[in-house]
Amino acid sequence: SGETGIHFESKQGVKDPFKGHQEPKDPNSSDIPGSVGRQHTCDIVTQLTTVIEKWPTCDYFMFMEDDFVLCDRAMEAISHVISKSDRYSPDWSALRVSFGLNGMVVPCKDLPAMRDFMFAKSSWRPADLLAVYFVGKIAEEGAAHFGEDRRVSVYRYNIMDHIGRV
Numbered sequence: 001s002g003e004t005g006i007h008f009e010s011k012q013g014v015k016d017p018f019k020g021h022q023e024p025k026d027p028n029s030s031d032i033p034g035s036v037g038r039q040h041t042c043d044i045v046t047q048l049t050t051v052i053e054k055w056p057t058c059d060y061f062m063f064m065e066d067d068f069v070l071c072d073r074a075m076e077a078i079s080h081v082i083s084k085s086d087r088y089s090p091d092w093s094a095l096r097v098s099f100g101l102n103g104m105v106v107p108c109k110d111l112p113a114m115r116d117f118m119f120a121k122s123s124w125r126p127a128d129l130l131a132v133y134f135v136g137k138i139a140e141e142g143a144a145h146f147g148e149d150r151r152v153s154v155y156r157y158n159i160m161d162h163i164g165r166v
Contacts, residue, residue: 013046014119033126041118041127048115051108058108063101067164074159078105085153093150094135098160101128106135113145
């Protein structure tokens with residue numbers, strides 16, 4: 001369809017299956033998500049489902065939040081890094097061009113498995129860690145999905161600037 005990006009504003013979607021369960025003792029914990037963190041993961045699951053259904057033949061998907069901006073030549077850099085990753089590690093599991101969940105490029109063929117993992121584990125870790133655990137094969141499900149040969153490629157430069165507050 002020629003689209004290079006899409007903006008999501010999901011009003012309806014996957015709801016937190018653990019809503020009402022006990023909240024973590026430390027609501028500021030970065031490891032165990034509370035209800036807000038779990039709903040964030042469910043919102044990402046909704047977005048991934050939309051991409052899978054609306055663009056079933058897409059090549060790549062890149063996570064990006066609204067409080068990050070791309071550098072001036074980001075699209076050129078992403079194209080270069082994808083091409084280089086294809087040469088060094090064909091069939092890579094993910095490509096990192098920034099930090100956190102932002103700037104993680106994932107082959108679209110892997111989105112259904114990633115979505116299912118993130119939903120199933122939404123009470124285990126926040127969305128950014130779930131994604132890293134899956135594509136990096138830290139979680140058993142990621143290791144089983146990607147096998148031994150698929151690896152994460154990392155660009156040596158950060159092409160996004162965080163303009164929001166942490």
